[in-house]
Amino acid sequence: MDVDALVSEATARIEAARDVAALEEIRIEVLGRKAPLVQALRELASLPPDERRARGDELNRARRSLEGVVDERARELRRRELEERLRTDRVDVTLPGVRHPRGYSHLIEQTRRDILDVFVGFGYVVVDGPEIDLVHYNFDALNHAPTHPSRQVTDTFYIADDVVLRTHTSPVQIRTMEAGPPPVYMATAGRCYRRDTPDATHTAMFTQIEGLVVDRGITLAHLKGTLLGFARAIFGAEREVRLRPHFFPFTEPSVEVDVSCFNCARDGSPCRVCKGEGWVEILGAGMVDPNLYGYVDGYDPEEVSGFAFGLGVERVAGLRHDIPDIRLLWENDLRFTGQFG
Numbered sequence: 547m548d549v550d551a552l553v554s555e556a557t558a559r560i561e562a563a564r565d566v567a568a569l570e571e572i573r574i575e576v577l578g579r580k581a582p583l584v585q586a587l588r589e590l591a592s593l594p595p596d597e598r599r600a601r602g603d604e605l606n607r608a609r610r611s612l613e614g615v616v617d618e619r620a621r622e623l624r625r626r627e628l629e630e631r632l633r634t635d636r637v638d639v640t641l642p643g644v645r646h647p648r649g650y651s652h653l654i655e656q657t658r659r660d661i662l663d664v665f666v667g668f669g670y671v672v673v674d675g676p677e678i679d680l681v682h683y684n685f686d687a688l689n690h691a692p693t694h695p696s697r698q699v700t701d702t703f704y705i706a707d708d709v710v711l712r713t714h715t716s717p718v719q720i721r722t723m724e725a726g727p728p729p730v731y732m733a734t735a736g737r738c739y740r741r742d743t744p745d746a747t748h749t750a751m752f753t754q755i756e757g758l759v760v761d762r763g764i765t766l767a768h769l770k771g772t773l774l775g776f777a778r779a780i781f782g783a784e785r786e787v788r789l790r791p792h793f794f795p796f797t798e799p800s801v802e803v804d805v806s807c808f809n810c811a812r813d814g815s816p817c818r819v820c821k822g823e824g825w826v827e828i829l830g831a832g833m834v835d836p837n838l839y840g841y842v843d844g845y846d847p848e849e850v851s852g853f854a855f856g857l858g859v860e861r862v863a864g865l866r867h868d869i870p871d872i873r874l875l876w877e878n879d880l881r882f883t884g885q886f887g
């Protein structure tokens with residue numbers, strides 16, 4: 547074996563290696579276990595002692611020299627690869643970042659908060675009530691006659707003979723009066739359930755907001771003033787309200803409340819919101835029927851009086867945003883809900 551020729555040929559190959567992987571292949575060929583040089587070193591033992599030493603020196607020098615060339619080339623290649631990466635992998639901090647979609651409240655929730663905020667601003671306390679409630683709270687204590695049609699199983703979801711999915715938030719009136727003496731300035735919001743066939747204005751589950759005020763000397767004028775304040779906060783500062791006689795079992799007198807149309811000139815010309823009426827119905831209300839005080843302790847109808855009102859959150863949302871079908875509010879199609887995000 548011509549060691550000098552081997553070294554110069556291997557050195558040339560090592561120095562020409564283009565990357566770390568190619569260099570490793572060459573290293574295995576010239577310095578690995580099967581490399582001629584390494585095999586020659588292994589065979590030294592079989593040489594006669596007088597040749598062994600000189601040959602051993604020569605082969606070991608050759609091996610160290612090649613190892614040095616490999617190390618040098620490896621350092622060089624690594625340095626070049628690092629430089630290349632530093633040049634190309636530059637982070638451009640001025641590029642726009644990856645935007646993550648932001649969550650938002652559903653329109654029903656936004657509307658619920660907007661309305662409750664108005665009553666919180668009036669000084670009302672916000673309370674909660676159960677969605678599954680006793681017939682006692684949902685009907686009996688709210689002065690519904692035993693034969694009242696809304697008690698029927700065709701109108702109301704019964705869990706048991708005496709337990710229903712509440713059909714309105716009015717049971718919270720009784721629960722609130724039970725919980726403590728007057729005065730009461732209370733608002734509550736939550737889901738209610740009725741066995742309605744879904745259509746553009748009905749869903750079997752909906753959201754109601756209830757208000758109850760009981761104090762000394764409360765009159766229908768206070769109710770009207772309160773609802774006027776509410777209507778102006780939610781539908782615009784120019785609004786007026788109108789009370790029309792109505793009936794609810796638990797208020798006397800009872801009224802339906804209209805707000806002046808916020809969509810048209812109110813001159814009788816066609817309007818999709820008020821149908822040319824100039825008024826839009828928004829809620830039901832009335833003076834607390836004195837009978838109700840008989841179901842709780844500490845409320846003397848000779849001493850206190852009160853008013854209550856109830857309104858549909860989906861209806862308010864639908865009116866404010868011109869939503870043609872309230873079922874859209876429950877379908878959770880992001881193309882719809884995203885318009886309010």
Ligand code: PHE
Nearest residue numbers: 714716830831832854855856
């Ligand atoms: N609970 C009535 C309803 O669901 C609304 C209402 C509430 C009426 C309070 C008067 C007073 O229709």
